[in-house]
Amino acid sequence: MTCILETRSLNKEFGAVIAAKDLNVQINKGEVVGVIGSNGAGKTTFINMVTGYLKPTRGEILFNGKSIMGHSPRAITRAGMARSFQVAQLFPEMTVIDNLIVALAAAESARPSFLSPLRSDARIARAEEILREFGVENYRDSLVTAVPQGARKLVDIAMALIGNPQMLLLDEPTSGVSVDEKTDLMDTVMNAVRQHGVTVLFVEHDMDVVERYVSRVLAFYSGEIIADGEPAAVLADQQVRDLVTGHRPTTKQGNGAS
Amino acid sequence: MRLDKTEISLGLVALACVLFGFVSPGWLIFLLTIALAKALVVQGVVMQMRSGLVSFGQGLFYCIGGYTVGMGGQFFGIHDAIAALSLGMFVAIVVAMLLGLLLTRYREIFFAMLSLAFSMILFGILVKSQELGSTDGFNVHDWTLFGWAPEAGAGSQHTVFTMTVVSGLIVAVLIHRYTKAGIGVICEAVRENEVRVEYLGLSPRWLLYGNYVAAAAVSALGGGLTALATGHVDPEMAYWTTSGEFVFIALLGGLGHVAAPFIAAIVFSFVRTYAIEFVPHTWQMILGFTLLAVIIFLPKGLWSLVSREKTGERA
The missing domain is CATH 3.40.50.300 (P-loop containing nucleotide triphosphate hydrolases)
Known part of the structure; x- marks a missing residue:
């Protein structure tokens, strides 16, 4: 191996x-x-x-x-090499889907655009797929501080996996x-x-x-x-x-x- | 280029402002010009606040913008307003690119105090520069616009007002897009959780650096327009009270919308003007009470009045 x-x-x-x-x-x-x-x-x-x-x-x-x-x-x-954390490291003032969208944008490029919208249709669609894959689609528009610990952990791990490590x-x-x-x-x-x-x-x-x-x-x-x-x-x-x-x-x- | 609802609204308000300029008295035009020019500097402060940094030294770039416009006409024969304003922004960008290398290593109070320190260093240099008029500063040379020289007095005042409104509109649309773009949103993410941003493979420091440089350019534009409007620059532009005023206006408006700094700057200018007019010995106290009231009753700034209204409509 x-x-x-x-x-x-x-x-x-x-x-x-x-x-x-x-x-x-x-x-x-x-x-x-x-x-x-x-x-x-x-x-x-x-x-x-x-x-x-x-x-x-x-x-x-x-x-x-x-x-x-x-x-x-x-x-x-x-x-x-990606990682998740003992205490989920998320963006607390953002919704669950926005956390994933930020991770998607980061995975696409190390230099974020100055003028192109972050919330593109393609990213929203991909983030929704990930929400379903991790079974947290019910929390799509909830602030991450308002979702249960288990769901927060899943979002944290999903964000780590988004970059295809x-x-x-x-x-x-x-x-x-x-x-x-x-x-x-x-x-x-x-x-x-x-x-x-x-x-x-x-x-x-x-x-x-x-x-x-x-x-x-x-x-x-x-x-x-x-x-x-x-x-x-x-x-x-x-x-x-x-x-x-x-x-x-x-x-x-x-x-x-x- | 597709415009969204906010951008169309900003365009309509800007058009209304330009038309209003034709019928309003000179003193009001001047007051609004200065308020809108300062709002541009405040936009720079707000851009940094969104990323979690509070600049107590944005007067540095306000002053650089103003002095570059003044020195361009006085010493280098640059009389075209657009060229002078562009040069001011260019100089601010170069300075910000250098200072940003150091400043973006720091956070919270350390960033605030270091930004203030650089602003005060410029103040000290200007105060000691006899060639630049020392504490008195110097007058800005008569300027032109694409070869056309506006009439002195009302003509010039109206032209610079229109330029300020147009600049404000362009900056507002760009910042509106910037806050929704990758860098804008991720800068907010840096404020919320820098560790996570780093583990997404991004450099928080370089994001803050880009934001700092962009904020400097916007603030320098505000300084340049103020110099054109007042026809004079002096070291007070870099003094700590000036920078404090920008933070005051930023808090007054809140971070909720790109229009908030414009509204806050206008409210601030009116409150100060009338406070000086009616209670000349206690006008600072009036400003203090105003800020206190906003912090207690509108902790998210004046814009929260508008957003509350919108929420109420939806409900």
Whole structure:
């Protein structure tokens, strides 16, 4: 398989705190990788470094074989790596459809027009398709602050996918979403991801979600990767059970939706 | 080029203003000319407010526009009004392109204070320049329009009023389109969530830079027209109180519509003129109470009166 993202000895220090220690990760094209770990384990720091939000202290990050160290978030996005956020990052004073239209315009060109209208018929039609694809068409003209958390998360992920990225990083896509909504949300996201043929890496605390959707798990603890492999094997690992998941009963639902 | 409802309305109002100019008294024409010219500067302030930046130094470009028109006629033999105004805008664009490289790195109060600092630097330079009349400034040379020299006095006043109305219309239509265009809407997106804009693959800084330069050009046009109307320029154009006045008018009008700065500038000019006329020692207090009333009762500016009315009609 072809490697799409590779980190070599990636380190991040905040003063005396080591948030990431010698992270060596290889993600292959087409994989759906789950990142697990307790709070402060370094999961979000890893995503933030890879997407250019944080500058690593040491190490190397390669995307499609090319170094992206020191690149800005926008350059990394343009290179084909998109992300969503733990707290959905939207434009709160705009409607849901306008959020998508802005993302569509950004995907078309890095230099927005000075005089051509942003809300063109073509963009509105495409945004409506995306609303239907993500099942949020009922919120079309609602301000994003007025829609439920689950729908907000979906809009956030939809915006990340609009630029047709090769890789998508999701930071806790189901956080703040009710238990009932989690499966629907993840099914919707994974369907969209499969249609776009995107490699996915997502941080998740809910082990049921991890077991159900990923083909591989990276377990983080105290800035290090303590296990890497198939979900069943990683979640059954004694060290992972002791340090990350606790002694929960392991279930074998397999990769139901993948 | 298809015109929408707002653009047609702006055109009709501009036509009415030009016709009104033929029948109204000279003092009113002058007052409206200055108000509309200042509204152009305020448009520049509003453009930046939409992107989340408040410029307390827009007087810099107002002054550059005015002084370039004055110096063009005085020192370089540029007497054509259109050429002088264009030159003023060009100089403002060049200055904004340089300053913007630094200013667009900053946000909130840091941007506001830095923009004010540059304006005050220009004020300081002009005050110390004996050749440019120091604190007194200098008179603007008689100007022409495509080779035609308007009569001094009423003729000149009426011509510059018409030019200001036409300039205002062109700028209003362009800004109306700009606010609905990619850069206009995405600049608002920058104000709302800069991180998301960055992760859509866009550079907030360069968007703000483009916006800053465009705002400078519009403001310089306002300065140039003021110089033509008053026939005089002085360093007060770059002083911090002048910049504060533009922010005052911007708040008075609100960000709701491209017409708001024009309405606010006219209201401001009338309130100030009559306050000075009737209560000459406390006119600043009257202005202060006016702003206070607008902030308390119309937090979205005078334009919210119009938008409320429209909403009421729809309901």
